[in-house]
Amino acid sequence: MNPLKHWLAPTCRSRAPILRQLPSQSIFLTFDDGPCPELTPLLLELLSELKVRATFFVVAKTAAKYPALLQRILSDGHALGSHSLDHRYGAFFSSEGVLQTWIQESFDLLHSLVPKTEMVGFRPPAGVVTPPLRRVLSEMKIPLILWNRRSYDAVWGLSQARALRHAKQWRPGDIVLLHDRQRLRHQKDFVNSVHSMIQNAQKNGLSFLPLSTDLTWQ
Numbered sequence: 364m365n366p367l368k369h370w371l372a373p374t375c376r377s378r379a380p381i382l383r384q385l386p387s388q389s390i391f392l393t394f395d396d397g398p399c400p401e402l403t404p405l406l407l408e409l410l411s412e413l414k415v416r417a418t419f420f421v422v423a424k425t426a427a428k429y430p431a432l433l434q435r436i437l438s439d440g441h442a443l444g445s446h447s448l449d450h451r452y453g454a455f456f457s458s459e460g461v462l463q464t465w466i467q468e469s470f471d472l473l474h475s476l477v478p479k480t481e482m483v484g485f486r487p488p489a490g491v492v493t494p495p496l497r498r499v500l501s502e503m504k505i506p507l508i509l510w511n512r513r514s515y516d517a518v519w520g521l522s523q524a525r526a527l528r529h530a531k532q533w534r535p536g537d538i539v540l541l542h543d544r545q546r547l548r549h550q551k552d553f554v555n556s557v558h559s560m561i562q563n564a565q566k567n568g569l570s571f572l573p574l575s576t577d578l579t580w581q
């Protein structure tokens with residue numbers, strides 16, 4: 364099986380990053396839209412309990428409000444990436460210069476919060492990928508990281524039953540999209556569902572790794 368076919372969302376297949384090495388049976392959990400002062404700590408506790416390391420694609424301006432959470436994500440051994448400066452879409456309809464500045468500002472802000480931390484790449488809000496975005500990221504030498512498994516958890520929440528159906532499809536090399544920002548009424552179920560998904564995957568011999576630039580490059 365070619366692990367690359369699991370690596371990218373369909374919109375990104377035309378220019379596949381090279382997967383230099385894939386430790387066998389490993390998959391990558393990624394959490395977007397945080398950090399969230401209520402949910403992120405619960406999730407970090409769970410991941411620590413289950414000895415799972417993941418990747419957090421944070422919104423830089425949100426991270427600036429909760430620098431201690433950002434530090435905790437790193438000290439727990441997780442990886443960080445940029446999920447843009449402010450999760451807005453205006454830059455996609457502007458010039459490449461504006462797009463580049465918007466992306467650079469997100470990394471500058473994150474680096475001001477956690478200096479010398481390697482960021483694994485950029486994940487655009489809602490996975491919007493345009494030709495200018497590809498060009499700009501390529502010029503900036505920043506990996507574009509999407510996903511190939513999603514459950515629409517930020518829209519519908521994540522029930523145990525749906526979570527398990529979802530997790531049964533996981534295969535080595537998968538990048539799983541989840542969100543550590545959920546509606547308040549969904550948060551408890553979400554944490555329980557992530558717990559079940561991880562336990563199910565571990566029972567089936569899968570392990571979890573954070574993304575790193577050693578694994579991906581275009």
Ligand SMILES: [Zn+2]
Pocket residue numbers: 395396446450488489
């Ligand atoms: Zn998002």
